Amino acid sequence: MSIWKSPATLEQIRERSKDTLMEHLGIEYLEIGDEYLKGRMPVDPRTRQSAGILHGGASAALAETLGSIAAGMCIDREKKRIVGLEINVNHIRPVSAGWVTGMATPIHVGRTTQIWEIRIYSDQNKLVAISRLTVANIDR
Numbered sequence: 001m002s003i004w005k006s007p008a009t010l011e012q013i014r015e016r017s018k019d020t021l022m023e024h025l026g027i028e029y030l031e032i033g034d035e036y037l038k039g040r041m042p043v044d045p046r047t048r049q050s051a052g053i054l055h056g057g058a059s060a061a062l063a064e065t066l067g068s069i070a071a072g073m074c075i076d077r078e079k080k081r082i083v084g085l086e087i088n089v090n091h092i093r094p095v096s097a098g099w100v101t102g103m104a105t106p107i108h109v110g111r112t113t114q115i116w117e118i119r120i121y122s123d124q125n126k127l128v129a130i131s132r133l134t135v136a137n138i139d140r
Contacts (some may be wrong), residue, residue, distance in 0.1 A: 003109060026059060029069075030101070037070040041102040053094040054128065057119055060089045061105040063131035066104035067116035069093070071135045075110050082135040089131040091120050098123040104111055104133075112137055115116040 008016075013029045025046055031038040039062065041047060047058035064087050100120050107115040113136055120129040129138045 004032075004073040004077055005105065007032075007075050008012075008069075008073055021061060025061060027062060027065055032073075034130050036103050036105045037066050038101065038103045039066050040099045042099055043097055048096070053096050054090060054100060056091050056129075059091065059100070059129045060087060060131065062100065062102050062120060062131055063087065063089055063104075063118035063129070065129070066102050067118050067133035068135065070104045070106070070116060071109075071114045071133075071137075074106070074114060075137050079140060080137045081140055085113070085134040085136050087131060087133045089104055089129050092127050093122070095122050095128050098127050100128055107132070110137075 007037050008041040010032060011031045017023050026042045027039055029039045041062045043054050047055055064084065068082060075082060100122060102118050102120045104118045107117050112135060116133045118131040118133060119127060123130050
């Protein structure tokens, strides 16, 4: 059974991401499951730091993007909106090329707050980073 109260299609999510940081970073949305959202981001000059590896801020941007979009689909968007409260990211291994893929899954979806875990993997399916995002569900 799906947790989404305001489901969106991948195309709708892509459309809402036009002219945003997400589009600039090359984030692509791949799959919506009953309890997860999956997307990916290139590791290229837009997302690498000066040492030639994926920038931690880019990993955080991917994590916050996926978690926030997923959280937004768990509320009645006519009455509520979500705002970020806290994000943390543990960086586990460097990546210098290819793509990283993130999957957002819920830890807690409550009336006033939500907590999401976002795991980010390399093309070789190795864990690159793990993040936890906390959002508030506030009245419009």
